[in-house]
Amino acid sequence: MTKYLAIVSLIFISQRAFSQSKSFTVKHISKPIIADGILDEPIWKVAEGATEFWEYFPIDSIQARQQSNIKMVYDDVYLYVGIKINTAGKNYRIQSLKRDFRAGNSDNITLLFDTFNDSNNAFIFGSNPYGVRREGLLSGGGRGNGAFNMSWDAKWVGDSKIYDNYYTSEFKIPLTSFKFKEGETKWRFNSYRFDTQSNETSTWVNIPQNQTIFDLGYMGTMIFEKPLGKSRTPLAIIPYINTISQKDFETNDKINNIKFGGDAKIAIGNSMNLDITVNPDFSQVEVDDQVTNLTRFEVSLPEKRQFFIDNSDLFSSFGGRRDANPFFSRRIGIAKDTADNSIENKIIGGLRLSGKLNKNLRLGFMNLQTEEDIANEIPSNNNAMLALQQRVFSRSNIGLFLINRESIKNYDFLSKEDRYNRVIGIDYNMVSADNTWSGKYYIHKSFEPNTQGKDLSIGASLQYNSKNYNIFTDWVSIGDNFTSDLGFIRREDIVKGVLGMERIFWPNKGKIQMHSFTIFPEFIWSPTLDYINTDYNLTASWSATYNNQARVNAQITKSYTFLMNDFDPTNTDEATAIPGNIGYHYNSIDLQFRSDRRKLFAYILNTTVGEFFNGERYSFGTTMTMRFQPKVFLSLIANYDKISLPTPHPSADIWLISPKIDITFSKSIFWSTLVQYSNQRDNLGFNSRLQWRFAPLSDLFIVYNDNYFVNSFEPKNRSINLKLTYWLNI
Template sequence: MASKLGILRSVFAILLLTEPLLAQGAVVPDTARGAIDPETAPRPEGFAVRTSAAIELDGRLDEAAWAGAPPITDFIQSQPNTGYPATELTEVRVLFDAKNLYVGAVCHESEPDHLTVTSLERDYQTLDSDVFGVALDTFFDRRNAFLFWINPRGAIRDAQAFDDSRTRDDAWDGVVAVSTSVADSGWTVEMAIPWTTLRFRPTQSQQTWGVNFQRRIRRNNEDTYWAPLERREYLHKMSRGGTLRGLEGVRPGRNLTVKPYVRALRAAGDDIVEEERGNDYDAGLDLKYGITSRMTLDLTYRTDFSQVEVDQEQVNLTRFQTFFPETRDFFLENSGMFTFGDVRGLSGEPRTSVSLRDFTLFHSRQIGLRNRSPVPIVAGGRLTGHVGEFQLGLLNVQTGSFEGDPAENFSVVRLRRRVLGNSDIGFMFGNRQATDSGPAQYNRSFGVDANIKLLNNMFVNTYFALSRSSSADNDEAARFSVGWRDRVWDASAMVRHFGEAFEPGIGFVRRVGMRHYYATFGAHPQPRIPHVLSINPYVEGDYITNLNGTLETRTGEVGLGTTFLDGGRLTLAYTNLFERLDEPFPVQSSVVVPVGDYSFGEGSVSYQSSGGRDISGGLRVSGGGYYGGTRSTVAADALWRVNYHLSFELSATHNALSVQDTSFTADLYSARIKYSYSTKLYFRAYVQYNAATEQVITNLRLNFIHAPLSDFFLVYTERRDVSGGGGVLERFVTAKLTKLLAF
């Protein structure tokens, strides 16, 4: 007990010591004294210029038209020195003609040999690379944006952002042409965005858009923006964006695309039923149509996801089910529109102990998957967009019967309305219904929610949901949370309730039959410590009872996180736990924890190095009690980036447990190779070994982009039993060709 009190005293001492540091102006280094305040700084304005001359995309900006466009400069740091001018000059110019919007950027660099490029793949990880970013708020609503990030070798990542950066659709892909060049003085970006890629009001002859530009200088871990942002904010924080004027006489086009595919597959293995072995051929298509400038219809027929990378294996040592994230493009696109549950914001909202991995009223993996195996999707449709002040999402998908399970229809309705500036209230309805069975089998769920932002730093999140099925009566779930986060402090409190029979058939809920209370308090200052960007001491606790008020789970944690100027992060934490088991808990088939009360603690230390280095990695070590026994965990990962073409990754997790006089391990190992020949041709190899199941899963994927948003995939997937007497359980070889047709 004395040691625990000592840890608590240490953490609170750190919290108290930050106060005089802040009073002395130690939030940022001395070099940033007198910097502007992003919260009060005026929003900048830039101008686009029409050109009649042809623009050749060669990454040079040597056409006369570029010289005639006014430069956009004066980028401001968000980190490491918030509000201070960027350490390197960035010049942006914007042109347009009848077909395209052109953005050119000259990124001056005093150390060009230290440019960091991590990949040539589309939708690469931008955090670890030098990048130039563009955010276009085409409706000038200060909430939504099209996003584009380009690295010095011409790789592009694009996305759509909604609700002033609270949600982001990373699966969205637009037709964009990009060229870059690297010289002794820095690097240059030249990009053309067709008007058909964007959505905007065609009735306005004079267009005024919200806009922001980003420059990341990875060697300094420096993020800079044209329209200044706080350290906790992102490029798509459009309420703080600048304004782009000068666009006139442009139209978005018809916005109709059709993407057919053909696919050949060969299946084999002991777990593949006889009638599904051998060769199979299929074809289908996706259609996207912009009904209005703010409403999009997506249709899919005979949907196929055979090119998607396999799920990453997980070790579950808890009493509750495991959450697997969505990886299929059709469901990832516009997924933010259908978010409802224990959300975590993207714009620096306070810490909380829950996320969508704990509860979401709609989890698209309920559609087209059964025990992580694919179920045929016959057809589906999705309508998303805005109707007046309302944001609307409709989804309907029909699946076929599968191994004795009936065909099902899934429907989702999502409605949200903006209130109080950057807040919203909403409604969701979901229905899952068997369509080829006798008596009606259904599951329906309803919910209302609100996400309120007050005083610029306070957040209120609440929801109430009901579920009902053909086999169970109504039951409910509810949450209310309030949090505060400013430049130094953060705090939040939350209460949740889940009924015993609450079961949304189209969603995911990790734990039911409980009431959950949570609170946390912490700080994240930038003190005067060499090589340190920020420190984050915190305390947090959970108190969970059953519906009768009897304690079931209690946790208390104290921790200290340190973020370094190079991007590395070190975290120390100690957690004290109490668990009451009302029924036996099978940790594994041969080890069962009996009914009873269990108190134990766990300490952990982790370090993740900067991902921008050629060799990087992370290590997490934890150990302590576990239901009357012990558990220790060592998790490590390593990345060797040979160059921006080739990289190797290794990861290992070793769990050693001793429970009920039985010792055992639960281990996972994986290896990944990424090779990018160019921005159009990639190869990936991924191998996983799960020691608990004694299975090896292999996934090899070749992707050739033969035309804009048109792909050829060659995929090999295998699941093999390596226990000694087994063999190949599943093996799939797939060839798939897609072609985007624009009208």
């Protein structure tokens, strides 16, 4: 591995910064602009900006057929953006009037601001023809959809105006919404746009299609007419009051309560944030999507709580996201009770310091205290993490971290081995200037009482990404004693190797825009069992994207699993599980089709047919969406899995059905209702949420939750919340 690291490091030592020469000057003005979407101010006639967009889809080698023109000016307080977007008509597609909409299936434009010129992080601001806004954070250089975080919020205003063959948008963004170095004279900038009528996706700076449309290696420059001054970010206080009434029908416990708490946001200079939370409440956060789990391992679900969002990549990007993530924020505030059920573990309070110490060095520190729950044998824990990230070369970085989870006192029910858990580590993330090469190397070590040896997590990966070839290799070693209580470690005692190769074709004519063949072998060995091969998956697939944006994928997988313990994939009570200490060979075929997502009605169909351990499996799933523009969005997720195992093992018909309705009465009043039926989890759940945004980032929520047992249709628990939050700048 050392030799491997040295060779690849030499590649990146010699790399040169990649950039394109596009640039424009942002003029300084003294008279404020009203962001009403109508570009009638005289300054817009002389302001400079981003023009001459390039097509990204269907092809990436021509100028965009429908052009966009983005102009910018600024004063000491705000950045103003005026946009004119040419279109083929007024038949626009949008998802709803709700903020932070999904971009890929509708008409919209998004602006990317790399304010520290580091090619790794950016602020996102966007809008659609109806003036609905979105904002977010982009990390990791924009490599992959996991780099997006659309849960971040900022106070800004904007609107749009629709004309016959174009629409205009106007933004007024406080400079305090950004983080930047005092005295900065330029930011890196790019923009991308979706046009459903012309079936065109375009970008200001030309980006090859083998890269993501938001890759931060491909950006131009916006040059400020005079240097940016010192940030005047106000202190933000966000108190809340929450009245709750709930009942647990299994224990007959009733709770009627009023909770108070809040957050504070304190700016430290232009580049650092201090976030403080006291008695946080997350009752308004959308419930997790239920999933069918036919594996032996835990499922990772995304973080949706606002406190953990800002600069989250500083804490969560260490290690391997799938196998060896040492920090997983959802571990904080959730614990196991005496029956091994996941329950809420109240957070008393905490703080998070994050941002830039200088142009190349980022700092993150998080510390939260959770409450003890003696009845469920849950101790009060202090949860802390310190992270440092130093940029090297043009887009690479070295990261260091320390994680500590420790009980604040000795409890009779707590064993000595569980009193604390600590993890330290170092990561090297490599990215070439044009993103052709990328990779990661890391080594982490955990510390627990009475545990020595076999406590390392080591990984190395490398990817080559070109127009016609995509080659990926990943190697992971996780010791039998490696533990991260605040991480997501799917399994220990493994050495895993992956080598994926994809050949991509770009036809010059026909209905197919691109198609590719991929082979993806994956092997896992167990060090404590003399490195026997416990798992492998040999996958071959073909996928295609059509010119109308429809997609199809066909895949064949040959699998082997050595079960170390008995396993029941159906989760049937008192069933005879599949016996362990035996190896199982099984094969399967997967097919998937996704329709043109620009349509008002769109759908995804997928099916799996084949063997499953010592039996058979048939699965069918669909996701359907229907838009009644602009106010109603309907969706339905339905999955059926038929598991047929030989006697005496259980067979099962597993259903997961989840309809959802989103109604946006206006840009400030939203109502969503989600129903989730899962007979594997024996749960029928209802979640209904009414939100009134009566002031910027200030909301009134009414949230109703109801859960039932599936078989008996008897109630499990029920609650209703009335929550008020208010964002106050001091």
